[in-house]
Amino acid sequence: MKLSLLACVLAIALLPSAAPSYAHHGTAGYDMEKVITVKGKVTEFDWVNPHCVIYVDAKDDNGDVQHWALELGAPQHMIRSGWSKNSIKVGDDIAAETHPAKNGAPVGTTGMQSSVLKVIVNGVPLTTK
Amino acid sequence: MRNMALLIALFGSAMASPMLYSQSAAAQGAAVASGAGMKSAAGAQVPDLSRNWGPGGKTVNNWFPDDPRGQHPEKAPMTPWAEAKFKTAHPPFGADATFEAINDPVQNYCDPPGVSRIYLYPWEFKFIQTPDTVYILYEYTKMWRAIPLNKEHSKDPDSTWLGESVGKYDGDALVIDTIGFNDKTWLDHLGHPHSEALHLIERFRRIDNKTLELQMTVDDPKAYTKTFTGTKTFKASDSPLGEGICSMSESQEFQKRVIDLSTTGKSQK
Numbered sequence: 549m550k551l552s553l554l555a556c557v558l559a560i561a562l563l564p565s566a567a568p569s570y571a572h573h574g575t576a577g578y579d580m581e582k583v584i585t586v587k588g589k590v591t592e593f594d595w596v597n598p599h600c601v602i603y604v605d606a607k608d609d610n611g612d613v614q615h616w617a618l619e620l621g622a623p624q625h626m627i628r629s630g631w632s633k634n635s636i637k638v639g640d641d642i643a644a645e646t647h648p649a650k651n652g653a654p655v656g657t658t659g660m661q662s663s664v665l666k667v668i669v670n671g672v673p674l675t676t677k
Numbered sequence: 678m679r680n681m682a683l684l685i686a687l688f689g690s691a692m693a694s695p696m697l698y699s700q701s702a703a704a705q706g707a708a709v710a711s712g713a714g715m716k717s718a719a720g721a722q723v724p725d726l727s728r729n730w731g732p733g734g735k736t737v738n739n740w741f742p743d744d745p746r747g748q749h750p751e752k753a754p755m756t757p758w759a760e761a762k763f764k765t766a767h768p769p770f771g772a773d774a775t776f777e778a779i780n781d782p783v784q785n786y787c788d789p790p791g792v793s794r795i796y797l798y799p800w801e802f803k804f805i806q807t808p809d810t811v812y813i814l815y816e817y818t819k820m821w822r823a824i825p826l827n828k829e830h831s832k833d834p835d836s837t838w839l840g841e842s843v844g845k846y847d848g849d850a851l852v853i854d855t856i857g858f859n860d861k862t863w864l865d866h867l868g869h870p871h872s873e874a875l876h877l878i879e880r881f882r883r884i885d886n887k888t889l890e891l892q893m894t895v896d897d898p899k900a901y902t903k904t905f906t907g908t909k910t911f912k913a914s915d916s917p918l919g920e921g922i923c924s925m926s927e928s929q930e931f932q933k934r935v936i937d938l939s940t941t942g943k944s945q946k
Contacts, residue, residue, distance in 0.1 A: 572798075573784055574769030577776040577939035597920070597927050601935055617935045624816065624919030625799070649939035660799075 571619070571660060572598050578647045578657050583665065586616050586656070590640045595633040597622050602658070602667075604642055614654050618646050621660035629664050630677040636669055643668040715806070723806070723846045726881060730889045731801035733912025738770060738797060739865035740893045740907030747771065750867040759870050759900035766868025776940045781868070782861065787923035789820060789838045791862030792855055792877055793893055800921050801914055804851075804881075811844050811851060817921040824853050831857075836873050838862065850882040864895065872899035887913040 588606030600620040605613045620626055623633070636642065645665035646656030659665045664676045715725040738747035741754075750771060755763060767778040782788035790798065800817035811824045824844040834841040834857030841857035855877045864871045878894040894906040 572769070573776065573779065573781075573936060574774050576769065576774035577936070596931075597922060597924060598931055599935070601931070617938060619935055622921060624921055627919065628916055651939060653938045655935055655938035 571621075571657060575647070575657060577649055577651070579650050580647050582648060583645050584648050584656070585643055585645050586618065587643045588613075588616070588641075590636055590638055590642050591615070592638060593633075593636040595623050595626075600626055600631075602636060602642065602644060604644070606654075616646075616654040616656070618644055618656050618658045620658055620664065625660055626664075628677065630675050631664075635674055636667075640669050641671070721846075724849050724851060724882060725806070726804040726811075726851060726883065726889065727806050729801050729803045729914040729916065729918065730911040731914040731916070732799040734888075734910030737907065737909040739867050739869060740793060740895055741905055742907050745907060745909075747865065747867040750869065753869055754902040754905070755869070756898075756900055756902055758872070762870035762900075763868060766863065766870065768863070768866060768868040770866045776936055782863070783923070784928070787818075787925050787928060788861065789818060791858075791864070792822075792839055792842075792879075793864050793871075793895065794862060794866065795820065796891060796893070796909060796911075797866050801916065801918055803918060811853075814918060815921075816918045818923050819921065830854070836860075840875075840877070847880075850880050853877075853879040853881075855879070870900055871895075871897050874899045884910070889913070 586604055586606050588604040590602060591605050592601075592603040594601040594603075600623055602618040602620065604616040604618060606616055607613055620631075621629070626632075626635075644658055644667045646658045647665075648656045658667065667674045715723050715727075735745070737745045739745065739750065739753070741747075741752075744750075744752065747770070751763075753759075753763075765780075767780045768774060769776075769779050769781055769784060779785065783790050783794075795802075795815050795817060798817045800815070802813055802815045805812040805814065809826055811826065813822045813824070815821065820839075822839055822842060824842045826844050826846075828843045830841055830843055836859040837857060838859060838861070840855040842853050842855040844851060844853045846852070856875070858871065858873060858875045858877075860871060860873050860875075862871070863869060864875075874897055876896040878892075878896075880892040880894070882890055884890045889911045891909050891911065892906050893909070894904060895901065896904040
């Protein structure tokens with residue numbers, strides 16, 4: 549499986565009670581039945597509409613770097629979830645759960661509003677309301 | 678600029694009117710908490726809706742009461758005219774949605790979401806009640822409406838994005854009647870169309886201290902074979918309204934760097 553390039557592939561079936569993520573562009577391109585964990589170094593953290601994005605350089609099993617984009621909610625939605633523009637900084641070590649793209653590209657949605665997935669920054673989990 | 682004009686108008690109105698309803702600040706705070714005690718300039722009791730409201734009830738993706746989540750959007754009571762338009766719509770939501778096909782005017786062009794659809798987004802809105810006008814400030818796209826109370830519609834209103842609204846209080850409800858729409862917006866997240874004959878009735882009431890109910894009645898004989906009413910609830914919020922501006926440049930950047938990755942496998946940056 550190609551996604552094994554990352555340290556962890558969890559493939560967790562989502563609980564039926566999990567609130568569906570909302571993205572203004574929908575979630576059609578993502579495999580919402582699967583959750584993987586992307587581990588690496590943050591290269592950018594965009595705190596803008598329509599969606600905040602964490603860009604991560606993650607090494608695969610061969611040591612090659614792959615550049616990931618992890619989509620979040622809009623800044624206002626992330627603020628209501630307890631985040632701020634300073635929650636993540638360039639250079640941080642990150643382990644972020646995400647629903648990966650169906651086509652295997654290094655992009656995923658890490659959650660919106662009240663359904664943000666688990667994100668660990670420099671060993672400390674980010675608190676989400 | 679437009680927002681500044683609104684703020685000036687609101688501030689002026691607040692300073693000049695016998696508002697509200699002649700309550701002390703403390704009493705007004707209590708009224709907001711309890712949803713009771715507000716009176717019109719004429720002394721009649723009116724429902725107090727003046728606060729922020731946000732998502733919190735069940736998911737509603739369209740206003741058809743038999744299928745509020747929009748799991749069978751093709752079963753809506755559409756006329757042949759509406760069915761033909763519906764088939765050309767490729768919304769971001771639904772079982773058949775793909776990123777490549779989306780032609781949602783809000784997403785692709787930052788068009789205004791329209792009156793019926795704006796409430797389906799997970800953003801907040803706020804009522805500001807004055808004796809002669811109710812203002813609604815929407816967080817998403819920074820849209821606002823001014824609804825004059827106890828007025829008649831004009832005889833031949835222009836066709837506009839938000840239509841021509843008039844409002845009145847009916848017992849414990851605020852009722853807003855709107856006509857004069859253009860036909861450029863979608864009725865909902867699933868791409869159901871409407872015509873310029875669209876007539877919307879929004880009926881807002883507090884069903885408890887922390888919950889607002891909206892009944893949305895859709896009447897559009899050119900597009901639908903019958904009138905229908907959907908219901909959505911909202912939770913009271915103490916969070917300030919934020920910036921939900923839709924910017925084409927930001928949207929295009931997001932498209933190039935993120936969405937294109939999941940369609941072509943390549944980012945354009």
